[in-house]
Amino acid sequence: MFAEERQKQILQYINEHARASVAELTSVFHVSEATIRRDLKELEEAGLLRRTHGGALANQSVGFEPTFSEKTVQHADEKKRIAAKAMEWVGEGDTVLLDSGTTTYQMVPFLASFRALTVVTNSYRILQELEQAESLELVSTGGIVRKGTQSLVGPIAEQVLEMVKVDKVFLGTNALDLEAGLTTPNLYEAQMKKAMIRAASQVILLCDSSKIGNTSFAKVAAISEVDVWITDEQAPAEVVKQVRDSGVEVILV
Amino acid sequence: MFAEERQKQILQYINEHARASVAELTSVFHVSEATIRRDLKELEEAGLLRRTHGGALANQSVGFEPTFSEKTVQHADEKKRIAAKAMEWVGEGDTVLLDSGTTTYQMVPFLASFRALTVVTNSYRILQELEQAESLELVSTGGIVRKGTQSLVGPIAEQVLEMVKVDKVFLGTNALDLEAGLTTPNLYEAQMKKAMIRAASQVILLCDSSKIGNTSFAKVAAISEVDVWITDEQAPAEVVKQVRDSGVEVILV
DNA sequence: TTGTTTGTGATTTATTTTGATTATATATGA
């Protein structure tokens, strides 16, 4: 790998994780600390991130803001449009299951306006936001707290999902690939998503085009298990075509 | 965690709580008082908060109004003392179950200082607070959101409690009466508390003297089902005596 | 080939951060 490539990837890594330590980057990229520091120095001089003792922080939204909202900034426009479109599948009286993640999170402001809606979620961030909405019935899956994604995972959460049946699940994913299907970096999250798919009559995938072609560690499902996939218009035409051919309704916004 | 991240979180913490003591921040963030003071000094110099003797105050009092802020908690002093005493029953490596409620909520600042502790709770308020604490394993019972008490109740939560076994449960109650036992105004809450008692090897009741002699709608348990009852010294002597006679360890603080 | 440039890692040196210690300052109650 060339130095320039590595720097680009370091930047991407830090933007995704909001932060990274030198040690962490050392083991991810298999280079010495000296090299990582040199890279970080250059990236900082280019104004692309902020260094701290021990590592670096993503540059988005200077000042003091929670990690999560920093992350939502990436492709925020696409995510908002996708979330808004997804609301067409939500009707009065429905019971919907909301995955954790930045895209599904964008559905929150729309959900609050319903008069009768049951929202089940494993995201305590979503729960926290919807707490104010008087007219909703809110259900938490419970489980072990995963701080990174502000979600609840593990056997308890999966067991709870066995106990409920929902009309629709709104699912996010970290990576979507024609062959690998839906994948995420974390095994527990993947298990949860699987359980969510089982619990729902209809699976609606919210996934913007930046994730297409990526593959991550843990397999969630094949694309054919999805009923509806909402993405943005930057999605490559041939990917859209192939997914449609496999029987999935694809919506471009 | 980097220094800058810690400072960001300290600010967030203080804005949420309107205030924080140095000791409190020390246990939440696992750094020395010296470090906390240095952080507070920098934050003050940046104009982001106001320092006082013993801690710091949030700068903007508008906007943030926690549902049960310290001001609105009745008998806050007694509750804090009771909660502090209750911590004597919590040891490193324990798995503890925390009921929702204002008294158990006072245990939160103490819990954050443990290095190895599993906290199970049906209070999403407690969950929210402990999110900061890196060293804790946090488990949510899940269930239906009850906004009034910021808790999770219902069949899902009860089912989850069937799946776990904890060393100790720290239970709150709305009313304690020698004949009626423990009672609360809400049937679902009562069911939850029952399930909590079943899930725990030891039942520790946190209940200040203002609730003694009251009876509420839904029965939770007889007083004899409690192992330890922590209350304040205003508790009527004859009540204490009778409860002790029924085999309960009563602690006055 | 040979010399030069560039990127890298190892080593040494400098800096920063942190916690412990001690002295000083501030609050609280008799």
Place this chain on the structure above:
DNA sequence: TCATATATAATCAAAATAAATCACAAACAA
């Protein structure tokens, strides 16, 4: 008021982290 307890500031030492320096190897040009 003063005495006492508590909190803060100042100082220092240790640890972690960063920068500077050097040496080596690969890529490249003459």
